[in-house]
Amino acid sequence: MKKLINHPEDVVKEMVEGFIAAYPKRLKQVPDTSVIVRADAPVQGKVGIVSGGGSGHEPAHGGFVGPGMLDGAVAGEVFTSPTPDQVYEAIKAVDGGRGVLLVIKNYTGDVMNFEMAAELAEADGIQVAKVVVNDDVAVENSTYTVGKRGIAGTIFVHKIAGAMAETGASLEEVTAVANKAIENxxxxxxxxxxxxxxxxxxxxxxxxxxxxxxxxxxxxxxxxxxxxxxxxxxxxxxxxxxxxxxxxxxxxxxxxxxxxxxxxxxxxxxxxxxxxxxxxxxxxxxxxxxxxxxxxxxxxxxxxxxxxxxxxxxxxxxxxxxxxxxxxxxx
Missing domain, CATH: 3.30.1180.20 (Dihydroxyacetone kinase; domain 2)
Structure with missing residues (x-):
């Protein structure tokens, strides 16, 4: 194996640190997490949008955090779903009082952990909705997933939902247009x-x-x-x-x-x-x-x-x- 790394167990931690160091005016890290959020998060009066998944898919998902797209992204270990507590921290960090939409790629671990995080946030009084992206038409029910997988089309969902949220739309409206994108x-x-x-x-x-x-x-x-x-x-x-x-x-x-x-x-x-x-x-x-x-x-x-x-x-x-x-x- 030839990799430009220090220690395999530190790859995600050091990647996130380096990413934040490159864009300190745009982004910030939630302390003691692998969560990246907009520098101005939470944006009051706007639906927050969170996505994420295993690392190794860069620039997804941290590269799409910013005005007009995501408010936060959660980086799991390489090819491994982020834990529910990490997603929960992302939800709290971007909640501006209008609720939070989770954009989830259809992998079993992602769906389960993001749903668990949503339950934790809802117990705190944060309104949470979710959409599941399943754009991969190659196969159904493969190694990581039940049903069709979520792949690069997820970026279009980030863009559509993010633009809708910037208009001041409600959580229901943002969720509806995200699902409309997924269906097409x-x-x-x-x-x-x-x-x-x-x-x-x-x-x-x-x-x-x-x-x-x-x-x-x-x-x-x-x-x-x-x-x-x-x-x-x-x-x-x-x-x-x-x-x-x-x-x-x-x-x-x-x-x-x-x-x-x-x-x-x-x-x-x-x-x-x-x-x-x-x-x-x-x-x-x-x-x-x-x-x-x-x-x-x-x-x-x-x-x-x-x-x-x-x-x-x-x-x-x-x-x-x-x-x-x-x-x-x-x-």
């Missing part, structure tokens, strides 16, 4: 190489030099097929066809598109994937309102990518276009 969201990914959890010291799975995995999860969970390496266009066709089959987009539909790198994929390759996606969507008379290309939700140093499509209406378009100012996402 599909993603699918693939991997060329595995990733290595520092504490484990070896790759989470093995894959041959000339092999690739189609439908991989962000923790290296198995997909739908292991095959010989195919061309970028062939891979893109496979991923996009499954996403489009789920969304059933009519001609003249408007969408937002995300081509997400998993940690070790050059931008060159992501643009090659986007070239094919753009061509197919144009042929199908689907309007791409905006494209986002880069690393939004990674898997440590896994090579691979995912494709996400969000179907837009006038409300979702307006919220997607609204101002956001975070480390990893700006509008």
């Amino acid at each position: 969201l599909c993603s699918m990914g693939m991997a060329l190489s595995p990733s290595t959890v520092p504490a484990a010291g070896k790759p989470g799975f093995t894959i041959g030099e000339n092999e690739m995995e189609i439908g991989t999860g962000i923790h290296g969970e198995p997909g739908i097929e292991r095959t010989e390496i195919k061309s970028a266009d062939e891979v893109t066709d496979t991923l996009l066809s499954k996403v489009l089959n789920h969304l059933q987009l009519a001609p003249n539909s408007k969408v937002a598109l995300m081509i997400n790198g998993l940690g070790a994929t050059p931008l060159m390759e992501l643009y090659i994937v986007n070239r094919r996606v753009a061509k197919i969507l144009h042929e199908k008379e689907i309007e791409v309102h905006e494209t986002f290309i880069g690393e939004y939700m990674t898997s440590i140093e896994m090579a691979g990518c995912s494709i996400t499509i969000l179907r837009l209406d006038d409300q979702l378009t307006e919220l997607l276009d609204a101002k956001a100012d975070t480390v990893a996402f700006k509008k």
